[in-house]
Amino acid sequence: MAEQGSQSRAAVVLAFVSGFLIFRCLWRVFIPGTEYAMPPWPLVSVISDILVMVALFIIKPMVPAATADSPALVRHATKLFIGGIIATAILVLIRVSSDRGWWTGHLM
Numbered sequence: 631m632a633e634q635g636s637q638s639r640a641a642v643v644l645a646f647v648s649g650f651l652i653f654r655c656l657w658r659v660f661i662p663g664t665e666y667a668m669p670p671w672p673l674v675s676v677i678s679d680i681l682v683m684v685a686l687f688i689i690k691p692m693v694p695a696a697t698a699d700s701p702a703l704v705r706h707a708t709k710l711f712i713g714g715i716i717a718t719a720i721l722v723l724i725r726v727s728s729d730r731g732w733w734t735g736h737l738m
Contacts, residue, residue, distance in 0.1 A: 638703075641701065645703050645707070655718075663736030693707045
C-alpha cells in the first residue's frame with residue numbers, strides 16, 4: 631500500500647514539473663523579453679532547465695503503468711512527460727537562436 635502512495639505522488643510530481651516547464655515555455659514564447667540579464671544568468675537558466683528535464687527522466691519510471699481505471703494523472707503521464715521534454719527543447723532553442731534570445735530568454 632505504501633508503494634502505491636509513492637507511485638501516485640510520482641505522478642503528481644511529474645505533472646507539476648511538466649506543467650512548470652510547459653508554462654515557462656509558453657511564457658517565454660508569447661511574452662516579449664524586456665531587460666538583458668546579468669552575464670552568468672543565461673547560462674544558469676539553461677543549466678537549470680536541463681536539470682529539471684533530467685528530473686523528468688528520473689521521475690517517469692516511478693509512475694505506474696496506466697490502466698483503464700487509473701487516475702487521470704497516471705493515464706496522462708506520458709503526454710505530460712513528452713510535453714515537458716519538448717518545452718525544454720524549445721527553451722534551449724530560444725536561448726541559442728539569437729543574441730537577444732540568449733540574454734532575455736524570450737522569443738520576441
